[in-house]
Amino acid sequence: MADKPRTLVEKIWDDHVASSDPGAPAILAIDLHLVHEVTSPQAFTGLRERGLKVRKPGQTVATADHSIPTLDPSIPIADELAAKQLRQIEENCREFGIPFHGKGSPTRGIVHVIGPELGLTQPGMTIVCGDSHTATHGAFGALAFGIGTSEIEMVLATQTLLQRKPKTFRVQIDGKLQPGVGAKDIILALIARIGIGGGTGHVIEYTGDAIRALSMEERMTVCNMSIEGGARAGLIAPDETTFAYLKGRKFAPQGAAWDDAVARWRRLPSDEGAVYDRTIVIDGDQLAPMVTYGTNPGMGIPVTGRIPALTDVEPAARDDLERALAYMGLTPGASIAGQKLDVVFIGSCTNGRIEDLRVAASVLGGRHVADGLRVLVVPGSQQVKAQAEREGLDEVFRAAGAEWRESGCSMCIAMNGDQLEPGQYGISTSNRNFQGRQGKGGRTFLASPLTAAASAVTGVVTDPRTLPAPQSPAVEAH
Amino acid sequence: MPEPFVKTTSRVISIPRSNIDTDQICPARFLKITDKAGLADALFFDWRFTPDGKRREPVSFIDEPHNAARQILLVGDNFGAGSSREHAPWALRAWGIRAILSTSFADIFNGNSLKNALLPIVVTPERYAALVELVAANPDAEWTVDLEAQQVTLPGGDSFAFEIDPFARTMILAGTDEVGYVLSRLPAIETWEAAHPARIDSREGAAAL
Numbered sequence: 001m002a003d004k005p006r007t008l009v010e011k012i013w014d015d016h017v018a019s020s021d022p023g024a025p026a027i028l029a030i031d032l033h034l035v036h037e038v039t040s041p042q043a044f045t046g047l048r049e050r051g052l053k054v055r056k057p058g059q060t061v062a063t064a065d066h067s068i069p070t071l072d073p074s075i076p077i078a079d080e081l082a083a084k085q086l087r088q089i090e091e092n093c094r095e096f097g098i099p100f101h102g103k104g105s106p107t108r109g110i111v112h113v114i115g116p117e118l119g120l121t122q123p124g125m126t127i128v129c130g131d132s133h134t135a136t137h138g139a140f141g142a143l144a145f146g147i148g149t150s151e152i153e154m155v156l157a158t159q160t161l162l163q164r165k166p167k168t169f170r171v172q173i174d175g176k177l178q179p180g181v182g183a184k185d186i187i188l189a190l191i192a193r194i195g196i197g198g199g200t201g202h203v204i205e206y207t208g209d210a211i212r213a214l215s216m217e218e219r220m221t222v223c224n225m226s227i228e229g230g231a232r233a234g235l236i237a238p239d240e241t242t243f244a245y246l247k248g249r250k251f252a253p254q255g256a257a258w259d260d261a262v263a264r265w266r267r268l269p270s271d272e273g274a275v276y277d278r279t280i281v282i283d284g285d286q287l288a289p290m291v292t293y294g295t296n297p298g299m300g301i302p303v304t305g306r307i308p309a310l311t312d313v314e315p316a317a318r319d320d321l322e323r324a325l326a327y328m329g330l331t332p333g334a335s336i337a338g339q340k341l342d343v344v345f346i347g348s349c350t351n352g353r354i355e356d357l358r359v360a361a362s363v364l365g366g367r368h369v370a371d372g373l374r375v376l377v378v379p380g381s382q383q384v385k386a387q388a389e390r391e392g393l394d395e396v397f398r399a400a401g402a403e404w405r406e407s408g409c410s411m412c413i414a415m416n417g418d419q420l421e422p423g424q425y426g427i428s429t430s431n432r433n434f435q436g437r438q439g440k441g442g443r444t445f446l447a448s449p450l451t452a453a454a455s456a457v458t459g460v461v462t463d464p465r466t467l468p469a470p471q472s473p474a475v476e477a478h
Numbered sequence: 479m480p481e482p483f484v485k486t487t488s489r490v491i492s493i494p495r496s497n498i499d500t501d502q503i504c505p506a507r508f509l510k511i512t513d514k515a516g517l518a519d520a521l522f523f524d525w526r527f528t529p530d531g532k533r534r535e536p537v538s539f540i541d542e543p544h545n546a547a548r549q550i551l552l553v554g555d556n557f558g559a560g561s562s563r564e565h566a567p568w569a570l571r572a573w574g575i576r577a578i579l580s581t582s583f584a585d586i587f588n589g590n591s592l593k594n595a596l597l598p599i600v601v602t603p604e605r606y607a608a609l610v611e612l613v614a615a616n617p618d619a620e621w622t623v624d625l626e627a628q629q630v631t632l633p634g635g636d637s638f639a640f641e642i643d644p645f646a647r648t649m650i651l652a653g654t655d656e657v658g659y660v661l662s663r664l665p666a667i668e669t670w671e672a673a674h675p676a677r678i679d680s681r682e683g684a685a686a687l
Contacts, residue, residue, distance in 0.1 A: 015674075018666060018667045018670035018671070019663045019666035019667060019670065021663075023644055023645065024645045024659075025643075025645055027660055027663055027666070027667060029667070029670060029671070029674065031676070031677050031678070032677075032678065032680075038509050038510070038563075039509075039562070039563065039564070041511075041512035041513070042512070042513060042514060042564075045512075045513065050657065056676065057680075057681065058676060058678070058679040058680055058681050059676055059678065059679075059680060060680060061680045066509075067509075067510055079510070081510035081511065082510050084510075084512060085510055085511075085512055088512050097681075098680075099680045099681050120678055120680065122677060122678070125677060130562060131562060132560065132561050132562040132586060145586075146562035146586055147562060147586070147589075148562055148563075148564035148567075148586060148589065148590035148593065149564040149590075150564060150590065150593035150594070150655075150656075151589070151590075151593070153657065154656060154657055154660065157657050157660075157661070158657065158660045158661060158664075158667065159667075160660055160667055162645070162656055162659075162660065164643070196497055196556065196559050197497070197555065197556035197559065197582060197584065200556070200582060200583075200584060200585055201585060227560070227586075228560075230556070230559070230584060230585070232585045232586060251678050251680070251682070296497055296499065296559070316496075319494075319495070319496075320495070320496055320497060323495070413506045414506060414507070415506050415507060415509060415510065422529035422530075432499075432501070432560060432561075434499045434501040434502065434560060435501070435502060435524065436501060436502075436505055436524045437501050437506070440505075440524060440529040441524075441529040
């Protein structure tokens with residue numbers, strides 16, 4: 001085995017096969033299991049029915065993020081079902097001895113934001129969660145993927161999963177991103193190219209200079225949306241950027257253990273000559289800010305582009321396009337820039353981290369949101385919220401006319417009362433523009449925090465590179 | 479515990495759309511339950527009802543009267559994209575669906591379906607096109623999906639074979655689930671764990687509950 005060059009994914013896989021019977025899927029050991037309130041209740045019920053305990057509570061972490069309101073936590077939860085679900089996760093964690101970062105905890109937040117910020121997410125790990133955006137943790141060079149509730153029960157009961165070895169897909173982003181273009185634009189451009197089923201059956205490894213140049217938070221944005229390209233997981237080999245981010249975090253190794261861990265992590269990157277099942281190369285220099293126009297994340301175009309006409313797409317895709325544009329109420333061939341907005345949502349596990357909020361604040365500072373527009377800024381975690389407040393970003397958002405909230409999934413999944421109304425248009429830094437995703441009848445444009453913030457100022461979909469300078473006193477003095 | 483499942487004979491519901499995501503199959507606001515009750519009503523809810531709760535006119539696929547009680551679904555490419563919610567296969571099963579034929583399934587949906595004895599059956603694009611025509615021409619004919627024989631039999635006696643994960647097939651035919659199987663391999667897992675100490679202890683410094 002030592003002779004054959006291996007990919008990062010193959011190395012992590014080989015390290016975690018605890019047992020395998022001929023013909024059966026491998027029994028893959030799981031290093032970290034993240035749990036939230038929405039997909040876990042039935043798994044805990046199953047565990048009780050079997051009379052089993054959580055086998056490794058010390059490798060399990062729970063939080064409340066999906067159905068929890070982002071309003072002032074002292075306000076009682078109006079939705080009785082959500083309240084019951086939130087009580088249940090707390091009771092389940094107490095009964096089974098799982099550490100719970102719940103309501104009132106300074107470390108509560110979106111499960112894919114708190115794992116990395118606590119240093120729980122580490123290179124070379126296998127990480128699972130009952131949430132398809134678990135791929136986020138792949139940014140650290142971990143094999144991380146979403147699972148269903150039956151699999152949650154399996155991991156709670158055994159700390160393993162039955163898995164078939166995935167195929168590998170290298171996505172190489174060369175070159176250097178232009179000003180105004182960021183991680184979200186990379187991933188939206190990729191999905192527009194491969195389609196929302198393009199990565200099915202594969203784990204994506206992102207490589208290339210444009211990926212290496214990204215910060216950890218930007219890498220998380222890219223890996224987060226691997227599932228929107230059909231890939232259950234997406235990862236990036238760990239490097240100095242990864243180690244610098246992790247060092248000193250609460251659950252990161254300390255002292256001699258840190259040195260040992262880094263030495264181990266340095267052996268993880270794919271070997272030269274390792275073979276991938278599939279490879280594509282994208283020129284990062286050519287990417288532009290991206291916006292979606294349709295009802296799946298693959299329906300994206302540069303913000304300078306036009307909404308496709310039916311004749312612009314393959315015959316097989318026309319039906320999808322026609323239905324999408326009818327739902328969105330958009331005209332084929334029209335410019336995407338200039339489309340009217342009712343709501344702007346800045347947040348989610350895709351773009352709710354501190355760097356995202358800094359970008360949004362850099363646009364909204366000294367400016368005001370457009371008349372009649374609702375702008376919701378929702379930090380990804382309570383730690384992100386606290387950091388933003390230390391930096392005064394909350395004041396920037398409030399002064400600009402935006403709402404500043406408690407952390408959570410919020411309008412990304414619209415389970416907690418934060419939602420679009422039927423027919424409303426929202427530009428959103430989240431990950432899904434499916435019909436009804438952000439509220440029944442709501443219509444979503446997906447974009448980066450920079451593009452969303454620029455659009456908040458104008459009230460229409462806006463190329464952030466064209467936003468005029470703010471009307472500050474310094475400008476007026478000229 | 480699941481019941482054993484071997485085969486079903488049923489008429490077919492055809493939904494000739496691709497990229498049907500799990501937010502369509504079961505919208506997120508129905509995910510606030512803590513059990514599996516009531517999910518049949520949530521199936522394709524927003525396709526069936528307007529935002530103010532009225533049944534759409536004309537009615538959506540599964541509400542067409544002739545589609546009542548059908549157990550086989552024929553759908554376009556990449557069915558079950560998006561969210562990992564197992565509520566999607568739960569809702570389909572609760573409605574009565576036992577087998578889905580498509581040119582491809584999203585990975586997580588595929589796995590979740592197999593764990594609920596809901597059969598995701600992949601056919602070639604050519605076969606799919608022929609099957610759509612077959613349902614259109616003969617909407618009330620019954621097909622048989624036979625897991626044991628790994629075969630679909632069409633009206634008139636034509637049939638074709640399908641592939642399915644052999645391990646999942648064994649589990650579904652026997653009505654056993656996977657947790658028991660893995661627990662039977664616990665000695666091997668413990669041996670592996672002895673050589674691979676846990677990388678974290680999430681309980682360190684955690685507030686006592």
